């Protein structure tokens with residue numbers, strides 16, 4: 387299988403490529419918590435994170451994934467960089483190219499920013515979230531977590547709840563889940579779930595009970611206040627009252643349903659504290675899997691272990 391130069395979204399990956407990345411992540415996962423297993427297979431790779439939006443999980447797990455595989459990793463602090471002096475995105479990317487950076491992980495509020503960068507520089511570009519468009523590594527870690535818990539995707543019912551319109555996590559998950567054979571239901575208030583998303587092959591509802599009924603997986607989403615241009619609901623307490631997931635909803639789901647959330651969670655808004663900390667929650671396993679998935683992605687883009695398992699560095 388030919389590896390791609392960049393990872394910009396799930397939309398353009400095949401089911402085969404997704405499954406290969408999940409299998410690679412499974413092989414890398416023991417290295418997350420067992421330092422003795424870490425190696426230096428990416429010692430010839432230099433990676434930089436370029437985050438124009440806030441992040442805890444995505445940025446740190448990319449840096450750690452690189453570190454656990456022996457890569458050279460650096461974060462460019464945007465607020466103290468020359469971006470603050472007016473340097474453009476492409477000029478910033480070309481500057482990192484000139485320094486020998488092989489992989490850039492970018493997060494930006496503009497949809498299409500990762501693609502723009504990828505088309506103009508030599509380094510491999512990973513989309514760490516571009517506006518409301520895509521967040522491929524989040525979806526991959528979500529798929530990995532579902533695969534671990536459910537064994538396959540065939541005919542699973544996945545309910546994704548909340549601010550669907552503004553969620554890059556929902557979009558990337560929809561692309562991945564539908565490619566792998568799962569049934570996806572998107573639910574939220576009518577102002578946050580456009581009916582035109584149905585063309586992506588999903589079910590849309592504004593009824594939370596209907597969405598959760600017989601679900602194998604329930605995924606909550608944070609309300610993306612930073613992307614909302616108007617007031618789409620009266621107040622957060624009212625949103626929580628009508629749309630917050632709590633224990634009373636669980637009787638509708640399958641008895642072994644798991645509860646997921648990409649984080650950061652606003653406790654008591656999209657999900658109750660009891661559910662976040664309860665035994666159905668896989669929110670922290672998702673975080674652990676996030677490091678494993680990012681190790682797999684870095685190896686894939688470095689062409690290490692993706693095809694043959696050989697230690698071949700062939701990036702540019």
Ligand code: NCD
Nearest residue numbers: 443444515521608648649650
């Ligand atoms: C998500 C993001 O940034 O899109 N967070 C993450 O990467 N874990 C979700 C969010 O911010 O709500």
